[in-house]
Amino acid sequence: MFSRAYKTAVTVPPLLWVTVFLLVPYALLFCYSFWTVSPAQTIVHHWNLGNYRELLQVHVYFQTLLRSTWIAARVMLFALLLGYPLAYYVSFQAGARKNLLYQLVIIPLWVSYLVRAYAWKTILGSDGVLNTLLQYAHLTRHPVEFLLYSPFAVVLTLTHIYTPFAFLPIYASLEHIPRNLVEASHDLGASPIQTFWRVILPLSIPGVLAGATFAFVLSLGDFLAPLLLGGPSGIMISNIVVSLFGAAYNWPLGAAISLCMLLLVVSLLFLSERLEKKWSFS
Amino acid sequence: MTSPTTQPAAKPQSLLSIREVVKTFGKLAVLRGISLHVDEGEFLTILGESGSGKTTLLRLIAGFERADSGEIWMGGERLDLLPPYRRRVNTVFQSYALFPHLSVRDNVAYGLRMQKKIAAADIDKRVEDALAMVKMSALAASKPAKISGGQQQRVALARALVNRPRLLLLDEPLSALDANLRRQMQLELKSLQREVGISFVFVTHDQEEAMVMSDRIALLRNGSLEQVATPREIYSRPATSYTALFIGHTNLLRGHVERGLAHCGGFQFRTSVPDGPAVFSVRPEHIRLATTTVSSSSDSVRFRARIVAHSFHGATDLLQVECADGLKLAVRVPSHGALSEQHDFEFSAADAFAVRDSEERS
Numbered sequence: 001m002f003s004r005a006y007k008t009a010v011t012v013p014p015l016l017w018v019t020v021f022l023l024v025p026y027a028l029l030f031c032y033s034f035w036t037v038s039p040a041q042t043i044v045h046h047w048n049l050g051n052y053r054e055l056l057q058v059h060v061y062f063q064t065l066l067r068s069t070w071i072a073a074r075v076m077l078f079a080l081l082l083g084y085p086l087a088y089y090v091s092f093q094a095g096a097r098k099n100l101l102y103q104l105v106i107i108p109l110w111v112s113y114l115v116r117a118y119a120w121k122t123i124l125g126s127d128g129v130l131n132t133l134l135q136y137a138h139l140t141r142h143p144v145e146f147l148l149y150s151p152f153a154v155v156l157t158l159t160h161i162y163t164p165f166a167f168l169p170i171y172a173s174l175e176h177i178p179r180n181l182v183e184a185s186h187d188l189g190a191s192p193i194q195t196f197w198r199v200i201l202p203l204s205i206p207g208v209l210a211g212a213t214f215a216f217v218l219s220l221g222d223f224l225a226p227l228l229l230g231g232p233s234g235i236m237i238s239n240i241v242v243s244l245f246g247a248a249y250n251w252p253l254g255a256a257i258s259l260c261m262l263l264l265v266v267s268l269l270f271l272s273e274r275l276e277k278k279w280s281f282s
Numbered sequence: 283m284t285s286p287t288t289q290p291a292a293k294p295q296s297l298l299s300i301r302e303v304v305k306t307f308g309k310l311a312v313l314r315g316i317s318l319h320v321d322e323g324e325f326l327t328i329l330g331e332s333g334s335g336k337t338t339l340l341r342l343i344a345g346f347e348r349a350d351s352g353e354i355w356m357g358g359e360r361l362d363l364l365p366p367y368r369r370r371v372n373t374v375f376q377s378y379a380l381f382p383h384l385s386v387r388d389n390v391a392y393g394l395r396m397q398k399k400i401a402a403a404d405i406d407k408r409v410e411d412a413l414a415m416v417k418m419s420a421l422a423a424s425k426p427a428k429i430s431g432g433q434q435q436r437v438a439l440a441r442a443l444v445n446r447p448r449l450l451l452l453d454e455p456l457s458a459l460d461a462n463l464r465r466q467m468q469l470e471l472k473s474l475q476r477e478v479g480i481s482f483v484f485v486t487h488d489q490e491e492a493m494v495m496s497d498r499i500a501l502l503r504n505g506s507l508e509q510v511a512t513p514r515e516i517y518s519r520p521a522t523s524y525t526a527l528f529i530g531h532t533n534l535l536r537g538h539v540e541r542g543l544a545h546c547g548g549f550q551f552r553t554s555v556p557d558g559p560a561v562f563s564v565r566p567e568h569i570r571l572a573t574t575t576v577s578s579s580s581d582s583v584r585f586r587a588r589i590v591a592h593s594f595h596g597a598t599d600l601l602q603v604e605c606a607d608g609l610k611l612a613v614r615v616p617s618h619g620a621l622s623e624q625h626d627f628e629f630s631a632a633d634a635f636a637v638r639d640s641e642e643r644s
Contacts, residue, residue, distance in 0.1 A: 178377075
């Protein structure tokens with residue numbers, strides 16, 4: 001079919017790319033996680049498990065990881081709760097407006113992440129849109145402070161940003177359901193609600209799993225939203241990694257945390273892939 | 283289950299009645315005022331070319347589409363006002379539409395589980411019976427993707443019939459099967475229908491299939507019914523030239539009638555058709571090779587023609603012949619050896635069946 005030279009020409013560049021920009025950095029990260037920082041602030045190539053021991057012993061790391069997971073879980077839940085009905089509506093009910101609505105969901109993805117995060121800052125801040133409105137309506141006398149710089153703000157912003165990522169795979173899986181299955185279900189006496197639970201939902205599980213994985217994994221590793229809107233109580237694990245690689249100059253510990261997260265994310269992806277396979281029937 | 287077909291002399295009651303149904307998609311008129319009835323225990327085939335509106339008519343009965351005007355009644359009830367899940371009608375879909383995430387058994391049980399008043403043990407029993415009826419018990423635990431097209435077809439049939447509908451709709455269910463399996467399924471389907479005694483409305487574009495299976499055929503053309511009759515009648519007494527051409531092969535002779543004598547090209551024969559322009563259908567098997575030198579009977583029409591093509595079809599041979607005036611005719615004769623290029627042919631005037639010309643409507 002294709003000549004050997006052609007095959008080499010198309011496969012080598014991507015392989016090279018993955019090796020240089022993915023595998024090598026991960027290998028370096030792996031090595032760093034077993035090294036230490038000397039009191040003189042130099043990295044000593046002395047192999048030991050000290051960084052991992054520190055991870056288990058210092059509470060703040062574990063707590064932050066737990067908080068990150070909890071934030072990501074909530075974002076995932078809200079993204080699914082918003083994304084699924086929206087995807088269902090666009091796929092099954094929107095009729096002629098289907099493409100328009102689909103585009104409306106996609107368009108926010110073209111806006112910079114930073115702009116969207118800052119938008120929430122303007123909305124939630126003490127001089128922000130929401131507080132002005134509340135005071136104008138005489139619902140509060142003083143600005144409500146808990147809105148911004150809290151895990152709530154982080155969850156809200158991340159949900160806003162990652163809902164389209166949950167929407168897209170769900171929408172794709174709903175679009176793949178042959179419409180005659182819905183007709184067959186009605187034909188056999190199932191009401192629209194029964195049809196949803198017994199046919200549409202089971203057949204859209206792969207999309208739900210993919211959407212949930214996207215929302216969870218992307219939120220878990222996020223560091224801009226907590227940086228801009230989280231305040232001290234909304235710090236996530238990536239903020240710690242950033243500071244360890246930056247101001248704190250403790251690359252080995254940062255590498256150890258990164259590897260733990262990587263392991264967590266890869267196992268999640270693996271699990272989700274397995275489940276998706278189990279739930280696809282075509 | 284009682285079988286209405288076994289009750290002799292009882293006049294079958296009309297189960298389904300379609301009255302002046304009109305359906306348009308945008309500007310396209312798909313059904314232009316269809317009136318049709320289906321009797322209790324009847325096998326009715328809606329036959330038509332693609333785009334004739336036959337599937338739309340089926341979808342209106344099932345409830346997947348709403349008519350623009352007209353009514354559909356079933357047993358004293360306005361059917362067309364009910365959602366599909368409230369109609370005692372089940373459908374076998376063209377592509378079977380089996381639920382891919384459910385086993386064969388769960389697919390068949392689906393409809394029964396939707397009805398709240400059936401006990402689980404009864405459901406199991408009825409599902410097993412339905413699977414046995416279509417010989418699919420052995421594969422009850424399989425997922426639809428793991429079984430063949432013919433097996434999926436049987437499951438789709440069992441899934442519909444297990445609900446004991448008053449009417450079963452079948453949308454070209456055999457079109458995906460290969461020719462041999464299709465012929466076998468035609469006979470199985472027909473005997474199954476006799477067995478269960480449920481009225482079948484079967485949609486197909488295959489006139490042979492329609493002839494083999496149906497009690498009556500409703501021939502649909504451009505959204506209007508061309509003719510509704512038994513297979514035998516629609517073949518031997520086609521109402522229009524379109525019907526004559528669509529059901530089997532035929533030769534159309536165009537001409538006019540003057541004082542009881544038809545003039546069609548070079549042919550002249552006695553007819554009871556009133557004077558004026560007329561179209562006659564002469565089936566290829568009604569034209570014979572003339573063996574004697576004179577006409578065999580007084581009403582026989584005799585002509586000489588050149589054989590332009592001669593093909594072997596087993597028991598019969600199909601000839602393409604060209605008359606002196608250039609008119610081409612198809613002739614079906616019992617299998618024959620080589621024939622001379624010119625030959626005498628004849629048909630009896632009684633076999634020239636006058637049909638209404640449907641040319642102007644195409």
